[in-house]
Amino acid sequence: MTGFSLRGTIMHTPERGTCDVVERALVEVGADGAITRVLKPDDAEYETALEEARTAGRLTELSGNQYLLPGLIDLHIHAPQWPQLGKSLHLPLYDWLQNCTFPLEAKYADTAFADRVYGSLVSSLLANGTTTAVYFATAHLEATQRLADHCIEKGQRGFVGKVVMDDPEQCPDYYRDASAAQALDETVAFIEYVRGLDGNGSELVRPIVTPRFIPSCSDDALSGLGAIAHDHKCHVQTHCSESDWEHSFVLDRHGKTDTQSLADFGLITRHTVLAHSNFISDPDMDLIGNVGAGIAHCPLSNFYFSNAVFPLRAALNKGLHVGLGTDISGGHSASMLHACRYAVAASRALEDGVDAALAAETRGRANARIDFMEAFWLATAGGAQALDLKVGRFAPGYRFDAMLVDAGVEDSSLLVWDDLDTAEDVFQKIVYTAERNNIRKVWVDGIIRLDKTA
């Protein structure tokens, strides 16, 4: 492969709070999958580069209905809960966990079941434009290896974690690690497995150390995982201060916040992703910010399981690294564009408040709202920053992870009115109205991984 060039309208958000839309842009991608140049029509080299690409037969031109956007980065997915997407959400948390989620996760002792579900999941996320996915798998080593295999096979950039949950007080007998020692051994085995996978070029798929959350782990497991993350230079993910219950549980058990406790176990690093973090304090934020750890804001599932909206604006103002997650299946959608929409809605609910019986000035928290540009930034460049990856924007040196959005498909919810909509309007319409069927091609690391036009 010698690389290729794409010409058409590109839309991305390299800087938070603004958007960059270029019509007739020329994006050059090298043989190694990295972007080499992004040219605008008035750049001096544009015409020559265009002609060269055309002559070399490596130019693809987008049609007027088509738009090229960065691939979406989903920072928080419970892969085994995929069959449960959009169901059981009417149940209280305890029933949801004990009667639905844990029994479902326990099924992954069967690797054939894992293959069936994970194949569907990875394909569906790619079909939604998710080019990077951060996965909690289950406590099972083999099934978790299968998830990594599916990511490699389908070409999705993935962080995959074997879940550690060894505390007999909080985890069911039929579904937990037998001991802290075994959980740690299997975590190391999993890291080595993923790093040795055939075809894992550019570290497309990486292992991630994954204590489920403090309540389900023994202190031995937590400190052991902190050491493994350090020794193996490995990413970390866990849940942090998601709900009133979780936040209080950790305060009771360790006499400090979730964030502080995780930090003391060595689990908060530049390469950590903390899911939710709705109840983090100001000192927690400072700690997270100083280390440069990331937060996976999951606005949709927060409406169901979190008792509050993540204080996103406060976190962004402190310079924290924040991205978005679907939190499948606590969230009922696999679409990161849906996550963008719910992130805006949640931020506005926080700003204005929700209870009309309260006076306007006491109802919400001023200046909390984000707009579509900030939401899309979270879903792309922000997520990339949290993961320390060079993806999520169109710029030289960044990996080419992208999706082609087409407004001209049958049954499109995305409608463009050529005489009424500016290119910036179309960008906003994509964020607010595009659905899975508008996403026609997906590239990861410069390679087409899904082509619905074929």
Place this chain on the structure above:
Amino acid sequence: MTGFSLRGTIMHTPERGTCDVVERALVEVGADGAITRVLKPDDAEYETALEEARTAGRLTELSGNQYLLPGLIDLHIHAPQWPQLGKSLHLPLYDWLQNCTFPLEAKYADTAFADRVYGSLVSSLLANGTTTAVYFATAHLEATQRLADHCIEKGQRGFVGKVVMDDPEQCPDYYRDASAAQALDETVAFIEYVRGLDGNGSELVRPIVTPRFIPSCSDDALSGLGAIAHDHKCHVQTHCSESDWEHSFVLDRHGKTDTQSLADFGLITRHTVLAHSNFISDPDMDLIGNVGAGIAHCPLSNFYFSNAVFPLRAALNKGLHVGLGTDISGGHSASMLHACRYAVAASRALEDGVDAALAAETRGRANARIDFMEAFWLATAGGAQALDLKVGRFAPGYRFDAMLVDAGVEDSSLLVWDDLDTAEDVFQKIVYTAERNNIRKVWVDGIIRLDKTA
């Protein structure tokens, strides 16, 4: 036409808070478009009825991936704002209204523009399964007539209103009724036009008296419209206590609440639909409940323009008639299934509160949440009750307005796992994950109005 029968899985919510799912149900529809019988496999007449329908060649059998649900009822749509769906939502309300929405609505002085937009809108709503739509048009008589024409032509059950907005203080010079008298004359002319339309069988399309809201209308216009609604036995729609601003404005101008003021103008009747009503007081609720007026809860647009969540549970507990609206384009989606999802999210935000800095017990309003069954009831049977229509459920005597949902389409977000999902699970998955491309056929008044399988 001699009627027809459908056999397959039906899913509906005739009683709020429960769902009724029947596999291999037999639904018989008469030549007049009304449901005559709904039989379950263990009903005594089932086998005979099935055999008769089969012999007569009037039986359609759904496949295992297909589900029959009532058509969706959208109680609040600004038809002229259709080209603006999903854009301009980053702007403050004043800019949104003055720089985007009013200039757009003014374009409908051109009926060719109206034809172009309204044709697209009615088709798109049908494609989303919306069988009944309650429309604000614009202040233009002719363009509003064209919207009624498009509903008739495409077979959508519609309530269409010429918007009245005559107050020079609040409406722009380039877009308002010239006088109260002209607004009233045109309202009567529109009522007569719609009632005389060719092909308006079963009153498929009806006129609806439509003061935009109190701030944009003179008292003369408001009292005149109240008289017209009474004299012409006509439905009424308007906005009511949507935001802090609107609620305060009416208190200042009339010294009473929106609801009380509208009632005093004769605008609150059994056939009134009040959009939003977020800030209605307890006495307002009692007034609305005593009259049997309806409320169009628009959860998605409320996140953008309303400063609070509608106190749905309180309204339902008082027995008010409530349904859902998309509020295009204050809401960014044409899908009433999306409206269901945002209704659940909003209700949970109200219950739990949003600001993590507050103590849990002071953060929200207890018992506010609804589940998917109540949301779907609002979008079907609840909306029908608000409009006083016999639609929204599968029962003898009800009009057959329905949609066929198919989980087997390409690029489906709705995934069914036959060995893991009960039929009730599938119902929940449809409410939470089905998209426009899952809706394959739509019937209104017993006639197929859209068939994507053809």
